[in-house]
Every structure is written in C-alpha cells, then in structure tokens.
Amino acid sequence: MTxxxxxxxxxxxxxxxxxxxxxxxxxxxxxxxxxDRGVVMTSTQVYRIVTGEPxxxxxQFLAALCDIFDCTPNDLIEPYVASSSTRxxxxxxxxxxxxxxxxxKNRPTRAVIKSADS
Numbered sequence: 001m002t003x004x005x006x007x008x009x010x011x012x013x014x015x016x017x018x019x020x021x022x023x024x025x026x027x028x029x030x031x032x033x034x035x036d037r038g039v040v041m042t043s044t045q046v047y048r049i050v051t052g053e054p055x056x057x058x059x060q061f062l063a064a065l066c067d068i069f070d071c072t073p074n075d076l077i078e079p080y081v082a083s084s085s086t087r088x089x090x091x092x093x094x095x096x097x098x099x100x101x102x103x104x105k106n107r108p109t110r111a112v113i114k115s116a117d118s
Contacts, residue, residue, distance in 0.1 A: 010082040013053040018069050018076060027051070030068070037064040 024030065027047045034041055039061050041049075049061075062073060069075070 005084055007084050008082045009079055011053070012078040012080065014076050014078060015050050015065065018065075018071060019050065022069055033068050034061070034064050037067060039064045 019025070019027075019030070027050045028043045030046050030050070031041060031043050034046070037060075039058075041061075062076070065076060066072060
C-alpha cells in the first residue's frame with residue numbers, strides 16, 4: 001500500500017516586525033498611510049491586524065502595506081508546515097464523516113487541499 005503525506009500549513013504574520021524595522025511603533029500612524037492608498041480602516045481594525053494574525057487578507061490592503069514599507073508579501077507572511085502525517089490512500093478516500101447529532105448545529109467541514117499526486 002502506497003502512503004501519502006498530509007500536511008497542515010500555517011503562517012507567521014510579520015507586520016509588527018516590519019513596522020518596527022521602519023521605525024513605526026504606533027499602529028495609529030499606519031491608518032493615514034493606508035488611507036492615502038485607498039484603504040480606509042479604523043485605528044481599532046489596524047491594531048487588530050497588526051497585533052494578531054489575520055485569517056483573511058484583502059489584496060488591496062496587502063499591496064498598500066508592500067508600498068508603504070517597500071517590501072514584498074514574503075516579508076509579511078512566512079508560511080510553514082505545522083504538522084505532517086501519513087495515512088494510506090484507501091483510508092483517506094474511504095473516510096466518511098459521521099452524521100451530526102439530531103438538533104445539533106450544522107457546521108461546514110474544513111476544506112482539505114491535496115496535491116494532484118495524492
């Protein structure tokens with residue numbers, strides 16, 4: 001039986017470091033710079049994006065950050081493999097999710113991205 005690997009990828013968000021490298025230590029200073037590039041955000045929204053790890057990124061926002069700090073997306077986002085496991089192809093293909101309990105909340109199933117050779 002051939003085994004294929006399943007990877008879980010994650011990322012590190014380096015906006016705070018990039019800001020510090022450019023002498024910017026206050027998130028409120030970023031608000032007007034973004035607005036100058038057509039990205040209007042409140043100081044609270046900017047603070048959350050700088051101090052946390054956003055789950056989604058608007059491409060205009062990302063392009064504005066790259067312009068402001070004269071950097072590339074690679075300077076802001078560092079992807080890495082969080083975990084890796086191997087399982088047989090038959091087990092992965094035949095896996096069926098058990099139905100939810102009656103009366104429970106219906107929640108979407110997280111998408112799993114697989115390479116073409118798996």
